[in-house]
Amino acid sequence: MSRPIKAYKNLPFLNSPDARPLRILAEFLEPLSRFEQQGIKGTVVFFGSARIQSPEVAHQELDTLRQAMERQPSEDLRKQLEEANRRLQMSRYYQEAVELSRLLTTWVQTLDDGHPFVVCSGGGPGIMEAANRGAAEAGGRSIGLNISLPFEQQPNPYVPEELGFDFHYFFMRKFWFAHLAHALVVFPGGFGTLDELFEILTLIQTGKEHKEVCVLLYGSDYWDEIIRFDGLVEWGMISPEDLDLFQVCSTPEDAFQILKRDLMRTYQKNIATPLHVA
Numbered sequence: 001m002s003r004p005i006k007a008y009k010n011l012p013f014l015n016s017p018d019a020r021p022l023r024i025l026a027e028f029l030e031p032l033s034r035f036e037q038q039g040i041k042g043t044v045v046f047f048g049s050a051r052i053q054s055p056e057v058a059h060q061e062l063d064t065l066r067q068a069m070e071r072q073p074s075e076d077l078r079k080q081l082e083e084a085n086r087r088l089q090m091s092r093y094y095q096e097a098v099e100l101s102r103l104l105t106t107w108v109q110t111l112d113d114g115h116p117f118v119v120c121s122g123g124g125p126g127i128m129e130a131a132n133r134g135a136a137e138a139g140g141r142s143i144g145l146n147i148s149l150p151f152e153q154q155p156n157p158y159v160p161e162e163l164g165f166d167f168h169y170f171f172m173r174k175f176w177f178a179h180l181a182h183a184l185v186v187f188p189g190g191f192g193t194l195d196e197l198f199e200i201l202t203l204i205q206t207g208k209e210h211k212e213v214c215v216l217l218y219g220s221d222y223w224d225e226i227i228r229f230d231g232l233v234e235w236g237m238i239s240p241e242d243l244d245l246f247q248v249c250s251t252p253e254d255a256f257q258i259l260k261r262d263l264m265r266t267y268q269k270n271i272a273t274p275l276h277v278a
Helices: 017-037 055-071 075-108 127-137 170-180 191-205 220-226 229-234 240-245 252-270
Strands: 043-047 118-121 142-147 164-167 181-186 214-218 247-249
Touching: 017 164, 017 170, 043 075, 043 127, 043 191, 055 075, 075 118, 075 127, 075 214, 075 252, 118 127, 127 142, 142 170, 164 170, 170 181, 170 191, 181 191, 181 252, 191 214, 191 240, 214 252, 220 247, 229 240, 247 252
Parallel strands: 043 118, 043 181, 118 142, 142 164, 181 214, 214 247
Antiparallel strands: none
16 A cells, blocks of 8 residues: 655645645745745845837837838837837836946955955846946846746846746735845836835835835836826825835936945945845
């Protein structure tokens, strides 16, 4: 008579609704173990759209459409050209995210205390890829907190295997974004980026974030049009001092100088117990 399979080796059970608490716990404990093994003390998180293309890809797409338009003009191709032109304009944010990540990673590698800040992204394409790419170009490591989705979210090639993660639960992924973050840089994005931004701002505003976190909104042209924060004050939905919870910048150099200043100011008090969970 064969022995019964042990519960922790029973894959049908582990993938069942009854084992959901175990899967949630695994998405806490496995990253915790790996971060400790890899000596990760803190992160600078880059948020932004998965749909923003690199300039290389955007130019190639636009050239292909222009050639098609020359061969056989159509209204559909005209609309596609308009959209491709917009994507090319937005591609500057990809390049600027690469540059900011490169500047930050290069600076961190000059510090004497074991690379205290590691660039972290959602691990996918777009701005996430740009952040990991910039760190790789600077010869540094970076983290990719990927999540399984039916579209958009394939892992990018710039995340080292030992620091690449694939989450199932959004809330566990967002926990690891928030828990290790000493700074947050938010590039233009959609619903997901807004969700991540406002969750962090809410944690800071309500005192649930127990360390100081520098929050940068990157790209004043975009954010000034998308969100009118002053209106929240005018309608009494936030306090005037809540506008001090974040800063706005529009160049990689300006963002880097703000990050460097704030990270060094808060580092000693923040880094004492980086993986302790209150």
